[in-house]
Structure formats: structure tokens, C-alpha cells
Amino acid sequence: MTGSGTAPREGDNRPRSARTSYNPQMKSLTRHLEYRIEKRMEFRNITHDVEALVRESGIREGLCLVNAMHITASVFINDDEPGLHEDYKRWLEELAPHDPSRYRHNRTGEDNGDAHHKRQIMGREVVVAVTDGKLDFGPWEQIFYGEFDGRRPKRVLVKIIGE
Amino acid sequence: MTGSGTAPREGDNRPRSARTSYNPQMKSLTRHLEYRIEKRMEFRNITHDVEALVRESGIREGLCLVNAMHITASVFINDDEPGLHEDYKRWLEELAPHDPSRYRHNRTGEDNGDAHHKRQIMGREVVVAVTDGKLDFGPWEQIFYGEFDGRRPKRVLVKIIGE
Amino acid sequence: MTGSGTAPREGDNRPRSARTSYNPQMKSLTRHLEYRIEKRMEFRNITHDVEALVRESGIREGLCLVNAMHITASVFINDDEPGLHEDYKRWLEELAPHDPSRYRHNRTGEDNGDAHHKRQIMGREVVVAVTDGKLDFGPWEQIFYGEFDGRRPKRVLVKIIGE
Numbered sequence: 014m015t016g017s018g019t020a021p022r023e024g025d026n027r028p029r030s031a032r033t034s035y036n037p038q039m040k041s042l043t044r045h046l047e048y049r050i051e052k053r054m055e056f057r058n059i060t061h062d063v064e065a066l067v068r069e070s071g072i073r074e075g076l077c078l079v080n081a082m083h084i085t086a087s088v089f090i091n092d093d094e095p096g097l098h099e100d101y102k103r104w105l106e107e108l109a110p111h112d113p114s115r116y117r118h119n120r121t122g123e124d125n126g127d128a129h130h131k132r133q134i135m136g137r138e139v140v141v142a143v144t145d146g147k148l149d150f151g152p153w154e155q156i157f158y159g160e161f162d163g164r165r166p167k168r169v170l171v172k173i174i175g176e
Numbered sequence: 177m178t179g180s181g182t183a184p185r186e187g188d189n190r191p192r193s194a195r196t197s198y199n200p201q202m203k204s205l206t207r208h209l210e211y212r213i214e215k216r217m218e219f220r221n222i223t224h225d226v227e228a229l230v231r232e233s234g235i236r237e238g239l240c241l242v243n244a245m246h247i248t249a250s251v252f253i254n255d256d257e258p259g260l261h262e263d264y265k266r267w268l269e270e271l272a273p274h275d276p277s278r279y280r281h282n283r284t285g286e287d288n289g290d291a292h293h294k295r296q297i298m299g300r301e302v303v304v305a306v307t308d309g310k311l312d313f314g315p316w317e318q319i320f321y322g323e324f325d326g327r328r329p330k331r332v333l334v335k336i337i338g339e
Numbered sequence: 340m341t342g343s344g345t346a347p348r349e350g351d352n353r354p355r356s357a358r359t360s361y362n363p364q365m366k367s368l369t370r371h372l373e374y375r376i377e378k379r380m381e382f383r384n385i386t387h388d389v390e391a392l393v394r395e396s397g398i399r400e401g402l403c404l405v406n407a408m409h410i411t412a413s414v415f416i417n418d419d420e421p422g423l424h425e426d427y428k429r430w431l432e433e434l435a436p437h438d439p440s441r442y443r444h445n446r447t448g449e450d451n452g453d454a455h456h457k458r459q460i461m462g463r464e465v466v467v468a469v470t471d472g473k474l475d476f477g478p479w480e481q482i483f484y485g486e487f488d489g490r491r492p493k494r495v496l497v498k499i500i501g502e
Binding site: 038039041043076078080081082083108109115117118119120121129130132133134137168172174 | 201202237238239252253254255257259260262263264267271297298299302303304305307312313314315316317337338339
Binding site for chain 2: 427460476500
């Protein structure tokens, strides 16, 4: 967890759409998770939420896609270390400063031009192998939702396909 | 659309290879789309082309991979807003200026060293969930082909697998 | 190959885990490859290793995921051109300098804060289409393992699913 001071994670995961296919040929599970981050920029560890869906799917061998459904947010894999997250925030602010006057996009009435840039650095999605019914992770891999224009609910899609 | 002044999109989509598998266990569809961008750097919305292939595949639940087949181009998902695209171009030019003298790669006779860098920022590929026979998108997600060394035909691969 | 002066690649590929499923509905193959890079930052062409696993899998149509299992390393697709790789190293060093004093992460006793940033630029993973039993590549696409904190063994996961 990132110490973001937001409401407990449990309260945020209201499934919006759920679909589990138990076709004998191929299984799939689809879920839209919802997160609300109270800061403009923050990272939240969502590994447990994804792991729970892998278990629920019953899939033993397959692929798990996790993507931000919003274009000012990211899903990425890295370390759950608060100092690193502070480093990322400072670095992203250097690469794409918030200053709304810098972005033509903000002439549309938005002030989140920077968030569209930060998201490109950190990425939209991850694809993770499911092996023996579990996320096939290296020792430090954790899945994060990266918010760059927070203070409103946003969704993350999880889709698992396999057998 | 990006207002790029290029030829109509319809004329650009000459399939190079098509393969649809109607194996009862798992379906797949593979298609190479071709685009020719007349500017060095430009973004083109290819969402409709990918949606048409999802319909053609008949796949209801699965994953759709869309990737640039060239290493000086990107496929990415973001907003179809011309101001944002101008912001991206200026930002990428700051992060990896075109100036051919900056790149050892250009000693091979190329002048596109910058394009290999810009493509790493914007990414090679996206993987999109197919749910209920449609791309499972958030409200503003659109798929773009990002060209960083244009003025010649280049290909984008679409592969959809599922059931 | 990147001319890195490291030990021969053949010696590095000790499979850690192997799983091939010959379920009639869907096939999958999972393999953890191991690489040891003797420099802090270097890129190694691992295309042949991945191609060998595609052949071994027997999968004709599907998707191949290749990802770094460590969070200070990347898997990416670009050109096998030594000048370009030198350009990438200089560029990544500009975007995220090694200097350990710059990163709060290094207060944990690490000196690899920069590597966690470089990896985000170059990406964690690639997903490649498998068509007709082969990696469905454009003319110059090659798969690289990107090391940003080397001098110890690290793993790359390859997972192929399809039919």
C-alpha cells in the first residue's frame, strides 16, 4: 500500500461487470474494478485484488490482462517501496510537469494534459502469466494502479483467459 | 482522426495476410494492416479498423493484440484530441530530438535514430480485452498508430484469440 | 548480439520451471530463462531462445508473452544495431541518471533506484503473435532482454498459449 490516506481498498472494489465463461474449451473471467484515489497522483498496490480474481476464475494456465480503462491512469508492475514511489512522482513531474499552461490539450477546458503524458511513461496495461493457478511472478513483482488525475472513481479491467 | 492530411483511411487497409481459424476449441484471427503516413511524425486513429476485425473474427471472449510491425512506430491507446496529439509531438521531440547528428545509429546511413527512441516512450503494442464480441473499452479509449519515421508503407498486426 | 563481452548465451539458459500442457482444447508452454549480464546496463538479443520455445510448444496460432521477472530489467522489441544500443544507454542515463544520491529508494540500502526508472521507459514485457507456428514479426523486430542492474542472474518468463 502506498500510504495514500484514501478509504480502505475493500470499499473501492465494486464490480461493475462480471462475466465468467465455463465453456469446456476455454475459460475466461472479466471484471471491472473501481478505485477512487483522493490525490491527483498516487500509486495503489492492487495485486491482491487481481490474485483473488485468478482464484475465482479457476484458470490454471493462461494469461491475465490488467489495464487502466482511463487514459490518465496506468497499470504497471514494480516494487512496493514508498521511497521508490516518491522518486517516480518527482521524476514524472520533471518529465511532464502539471503546469496547465504547457498543454494545448488543456484549451479544451481540462487541466490534466500532464496526466496523459505521465500515463504513457508508466504504461496502460500489464499481461501476466497464470501458471498452476497463480500469477507467475518474480520475487518483487507487484501490480500497481497509477493515478495521475485522481479525485474521482476510475476503473481497471481484469481479463483472464486460459484453461 | 488527427487531421493529418493523408489519404483516406479506407484506401490504406490492404490486408497483407489473413488467417481465420474456426477450430472448435479456440478461434483466432490474424491480419496485417498497412498504413502510409505522409508526415514524419503523426498519429492515426485505427480503432474502427480493429473493431471491424473483432466482428469478423466472431470471437466473443478473448484478447486482441495490436502491434506495430516496424521498430520506428507505435501502437498506443489514448484520447482522440488534436491538441493532445500536438502536445505529444512537442514532448517527444523534447525527449528525443530528431537532430540526426545526435545518434550513433545514424552512422549506419539512417536518419531515424530519434524514431527508435520515440517509439519506446509510446510503446509497441496494446492488448485489449474482447468481451461480448466487442473491444472492452473505457469511455475515451481509442487505438492509435503512431508514426515516427513516415512517408513509406508500414504494417500493423492484429491478432485476436478466444472463443 | 550486443557485443557485451558476457559469457556465451548458451550457458545462461538454465530452465527453472517448464510446463507444457497438451490438453486437446488449448496448449500452453511456460519457461523461465535465466540470464546473467556482467555489466550494470546492457541489452541481449534473446529472439532465438524464444523462437526455440515456440517450436517446442507445437503451438500454431496463439500469443507469446515474454517478460522480465525482475523489476530492474526490461524485455522490449527493437533493432539489433550496436550504435542504437549505445544511443539507448546514453539516453536512459540522461532520463534517469545512475547517481545513487538522487533516489529515495536508495535509502533502503540499494543503489539501483535509476534501474527502476529505466525499466519503466523500456517496458516490462512484449506480447508477440504466433502465426503458422512462428513469431509473426516485421522485418527488423528482435526481442531484447534489457538489464539495468546486472552482475547477478535474473529470469525472463516465456508463456505461449494457443492451439
